[in-house]
Amino acid sequence: MRDKKVQKMVTAALFTGAAILFGYVETLLPIPLPVPGMKLGLANIAVLAVLYTAGPGMAVAVDLVRILVNGLMFTGLYGFLFSLAGGAVSLLVMILLYRSGKFGVTGVSTAGALAHQAGQILVAVPLLGSQAVLGLFPVLGAFAIVTGIVTGLTAAGLIRHLPKGEKV
Amino acid sequence: MKGSGRRNAVKTIKKADIILIAVLAGVLAVIALLLADRQILALPGSRQGAQVEITLEGRTTLYPLDRDARFTLTASSGGTNTVVIKDGEVRVTEADCPDRICVTMGAISRTGQTIVCMPHQLVIRITSDEQEIDGVAQ
Numbered sequence: 001m002r003d004k005k006v007q008k009m010v011t012a013a014l015f016t017g018a019a020i021l022f023g024y025v026e027t028l029l030p031i032p033l034p035v036p037g038m039k040l041g042l043a044n045i046a047v048l049a050v051l052y053t054a055g056p057g058m059a060v061a062v063d064l065v066r067i068l069v070n071g072l073m074f075t076g077l078y079g080f081l082f083s084l085a086g087g088a089v090s091l092l093v094m095i096l097l098y099r100s101g102k103f104g105v106t107g108v109s110t111a112g113a114l115a116h117q118a119g120q121i122l123v124a125v126p127l128l129g130s131q132a133v134l135g136l137f138p139v140l141g142a143f144a145i146v147t148g149i150v151t152g153l154t155a156a157g158l159i160r161h162l163p164k165g166e167k168v
Numbered sequence: 169m170k171g172s173g174r175r176n177a178v179k180t181i182k183k184a185d186i187i188l189i190a191v192l193a194g195v196l197a198v199i200a201l202l203l204a205d206r207q208i209l210a211l212p213g214s215r216q217g218a219q220v221e222i223t224l225e226g227r228t229t230l231y232p233l234d235r236d237a238r239f240t241l242t243a244s245s246g247g248t249n250t251v252v253i254k255d256g257e258v259r260v261t262e263a264d265c266p267d268r269i270c271v272t273m274g275a276i277s278r279t280g281q282t283i284v285c286m287p288h289q290l291v292i293r294i295t296s297d298e299q300e301i302d303g304v305a306q
Contacts, residue, residue: 107185129226130291138200156180
């Protein structure tokens, strides 16, 4: 059906826009977070919303486009590589937990946030040529657990108000 | 609506989530202890270090922490970080990276503490003594 295809495209465009915007808002914070790689992960609100309303396929598509656009516009090559590694691991973990049906949005979000930091750090070790960056992980991870809970609660509230889209 | 039943089934937080989060936090704590043991992380009780290990683009140089020094590191991209060792502490005082997080991170002096400048591929770490680290890292 043509309408379905259009609906799919519009959903993808809207969520991608929202994800990029959430990520951008974060860069406007007046105080830089004191550890490299530390972030609020607001973009994950959009990724969670699309995961729950349009399914894993659309979530992967939206997140990959978001990471690519952010890399081109704001973060540069290194930022792009870190985001890509983090995003890939995070998506994998979130989709598996979502599919299991055993967890709520908050659990999926928190595990995803932590997985994002793990992916980033694993790429940082060879990129920086130093195991010492592993030392950042517990701090980043602890922060990710807190932000993951908050973004998860926020995303759950958002998802409840969104119409359930067609699965892709 | 057909979809609404499904949508209402979306749970914000379940008991399983709380267990999951607790397990993740526990795993993180264990990782922190392991890293602290390998002098890659400083815990509140960590002692004053003896050496400064500077890794710039994968090449590592060691400096004594008790001898004051000031030098400027230049990455192959042309980016610079000015490192100051003074009174048993190390800090990055100036940098031309975009976020300047390395400057914001302040001074470090205890074993396992690090300063990282991602854009310039620079890692500064405090270690206690040479043999121990090489034994672990290699």
